[in-house]
Each structure stands twice: as C-alpha cells, then as structure tokens.
Amino acid sequence: MADANLQVIFQQLEAEKSIDRDKLLEAIRTALESAARKSFHPKAEIVVEVDPASLTFKVFEIREVAEQVTDDTRQIPVEEAQAMNAEAVAGDRLKVPAEPKDFGRIAAQTAKQVIIQKLKDAERENVYDEFKQREGEMVTGVVKRVSHGNIIVSIGRADAVLPIREQSPRENFKPGDRIRAFLVEVDKSPRGPQVVLSRACPELVRALFELEVPEIYDGTVDIKGIAREAGNRTKIAVHSNDSNVDPVGACVGMKGSRVRAVVEELCGEKIDIVRWSDDPVEMCTNALNPADILDISVDDANGVILVVVPHDQLSLAIGKRGQNARLASKLMGWNIDIKSDVELTGEGSPDGKSQDKPAEDESGISGAEHPGTDAHGTVESENGPETSEGAAEPDTGAEEDCTDTETRGEG
Numbered sequence: 001m002a003d004a005n006l007q008v009i010f011q012q013l014e015a016e017k018s019i020d021r022d023k024l025l026e027a028i029r030t031a032l033e034s035a036a037r038k039s040f041h042p043k044a045e046i047v048v049e050v051d052p053a054s055l056t057f058k059v060f061e062i063r064e065v066a067e068q069v070t071d072d073t074r075q076i077p078v079e080e081a082q083a084m085n086a087e088a089v090a091g092d093r094l095k096v097p098a099e100p101k102d103f104g105r106i107a108a109q110t111a112k113q114v115i116i117q118k119l120k121d122a123e124r125e126n127v128y129d130e131f132k133q134r135e136g137e138m139v140t141g142v143v144k145r146v147s148h149g150n151i152i153v154s155i156g157r158a159d160a161v162l163p164i165r166e167q168s169p170r171e172n173f174k175p176g177d178r179i180r181a182f183l184v185e186v187d188k189s190p191r192g193p194q195v196v197l198s199r200a201c202p203e204l205v206r207a208l209f210e211l212e213v214p215e216i217y218d219g220t221v222d223i224k225g226i227a228r229e230a231g232n233r234t235k236i237a238v239h240s241n242d243s244n245v246d247p248v249g250a251c252v253g254m255k256g257s258r259v260r261a262v263v264e265e266l267c268g269e270k271i272d273i274v275r276w277s278d279d280p281v282e283m284c285t286n287a288l289n290p291a292d293i294l295d296i297s298v299d300d301a302n303g304v305i306l307v308v309v310p311h312d313q314l315s316l317a318i319g320k321r322g323q324n325a326r327l328a329s330k331l332m333g334w335n336i337d338i339k340s341d342v343e344l345t346g347e348g349s350p351d352g353k354s355q356d357k358p359a360e361d362e363s364g365i366s367g368a369e370h371p372g373t374d375a376h377g378t379v380e381s382e383n384g385p386e387t388s389e390g391a392a393e394p395d396t397g398a399e400e401d402c403t404d405t406e407t408r409g410e411g
Helices: 006-017 021-037 078-084 105-132 202-212 247-252 254-265 280-287 311-318 320-332 341-345
Strands: 046-050 057-066 075-077 093-097 138-147 150-154 159-162 178-187 194-198 221-229 233-240 270-275 295-299 304-309 335-340
Touching (some): 021 046, 021 105, 078 093, 105 178, 138 159, 138 202, 150 178, 178 202, 202 221, 202 233, 221 247, 233 280, 247 270, 270 280, 280 295, 280 304, 280 320, 304 311, 311 341, 335 341
Parallel strands (some): 159 194, 304 335
Antiparallel strands (some): 046 057, 057 093, 138 178, 221 233
16 A cells, blocks of 8 residues: 655655654554554454655564464464465464555544654764764754743754753843853653753863864863863863974963953853962962962872962962962862961061951851862952952953843854
C-alpha cells in the first residue's frame, strides 16, 4: 500500500524539521503499524515494512504454519503456506501479506497522531545532540522574557535559561537584548532539552579573551588560571609560549583595546591581568600587584604563604573587603596570610601590638574569615589603585547596573 503524497510529505518534514531520514522512516513505520492493528483481530501479530526508496509500505500478518489449525488468527494451514512458499513446513513462522480493511479515517488519524509524536521526540533528540556537543562553548542569543528572575534566551533551535545563580549582579537584561553566555549544561527532560547558561562563571572570561586575543586563540598565550567574583573583579594569570610575545601586553592590546572589549561585555567588571609563574614567590608578588611586598615566606607543608608588606600598603594588598587577597588566593590555590611590617616587629602601639583591626565587610565578617585574607590586615579605604599588572579599570560606572548595553555579536 502506498500514499501518492507520502514522498512529498516525507521530503517536506525532513527539510523543515531537520530530522534524520532513518528516524523519520522509523516514525512512519511505527505509526502505520499502530494504525493497521486496528483493522485486524487483537491477537493477530502485525508488522509493517517500508521501502526507503519508494516509501511504499506493506502490511504482513505473522502466522505459524500448522498441520491442524486451532487458532485461525495466528496460524495458517500447511497447504496455504506452501502455496506462498514451497519450502514452508509445520512450525515455521510465515509473513502473510495482508491488506488492511477499512483503513479509513480512524486508522489515518491514529497514524497522524503517532507520526506527530514521533517527530517531536526525534526533533527533541536532535536538538539535545546538537547542544550537548556545544557544552563548554560561548553562545549568542536573544532575551525572550524574564520569569521569576530567570532569563529565557533564544539560542536558535532551543530556548535556554540563565538562572539567577548564574547571573552577574551588575547586569540587567530585558526582552530583545542580545546576550553572550557560556553554555554550562544540557540535560534531557520530558519537555525537551534543558539548556543552562552562565554569565558568572570564570569560563566566560576565558572564552571572551579567546575571542578578542588572537594569541590566546592560536595557543601562543595560555590562560593558566582565572579567579572571579562576578560583577566585581576578575584576576587572570597568563603565560607566553613564545619569548618574543609579552602575554600581558597581548591581552591588554593597543591602548587597552582588547581588555576594554572584555570589560565592556562584562558591564564594567574590573579585570587584573598578571604574569603567571610556577615559582610561588614570584607568582604571589604578581597576583598581589600593585602592592609593594617586603618579604614572602612559603610554607609548603601547610599550603600557606606569609606576605609582609609596608604598613601603609596593607589595605592596598588586602583590597576592598579583602577582595584582592581573596582573588589572589583563588588564583594560586594557596592560603595567603598578609601582615604589615609594623605588626610583625611589634611596633606601632605602646603595648607592642598593631593598631590595625580586621576590616569587616557588609555582613560583619572580618578579613580573617574570608578565604585567602588575613585577620591582621585592615581594609581602611576603598581608594587607591586596586588594579594589578596589566589591569584595565576604565570609568564605566562600576556601581550601576548594566542596562541597554550593546553586546557585540559573533558575526
């Protein structure tokens, strides 16, 4: 049995839905088999075969060859079986051609419903496979809507979600905005693939630098580490595989053009670019830049680095709310203990103790309770330079939300 329009319908579905031909054929075969069963006895065993070339289908009943028929819905006499296949003997299972009777409106409607469902399932699987392969990449999309703080983003054949936990606190997107984000996860669900994006992960910074810095893209410069507090500050450590290429300069670009592009994409988030070193002393010095460092002691056994800075440099080394030291600690993977020379020598107050007190952030937690910071350091001021080597800190209105920011597309 064949449908004269089936070939045309098949080609249209394959083109419009971008579904694999084999999956579509299987969907049609299953649908026709389901519809054909309604025209036979419930006990009958029905199979449908589809010719991939002509898209014609044939319906068969599977019957057992028997010398004495006891069930005429599942058996066939030897004489009839041998008329179709001379080699048929009792006990064989034979495919008997069957023309469905009354294969009309009900059967056609059933076939249609099953085909639609199979096509939906195949398309969902196809979309899942496409985006599963793109996990760990940066994608570009358009904001469709905001639901309970979560941002729904159209990224082509799928809608992705940018959860609140993966958003930068300084950003505020609205429907219609173009957005870049990092594709962190793709999961299956009954409603289709669930694609999760992030604007807060360190990998987004890496992807943006790969886009802006050709030396990173081609492997001349490596990003060895990234420590990020989304919306506030990021530190990245870079290393050059070519002695003729300055890794920090390559990332900063002419007049800061390259790093500025990344800063603008992140809505003014400050970025410190430091030179990576496998020597903990040198690396710590670079990571805490621009603070002057008097001495560094490394405790390998406990994974602690003791840093001594001039008393007037203590706040600069620790940073605003302990941020500079905290990010340096994350970047290196070491605990960093920062003390002033006055405190270390017991000078600066009549009782031989430093006059500095641990600074408390807005939650009342002192610097000692933040990973990578020290209780002896006081964050006295939010002024003074806080950018490290190669840092870009343009005047972008750091405390304002990023609204109506034009996101540069990827082509």
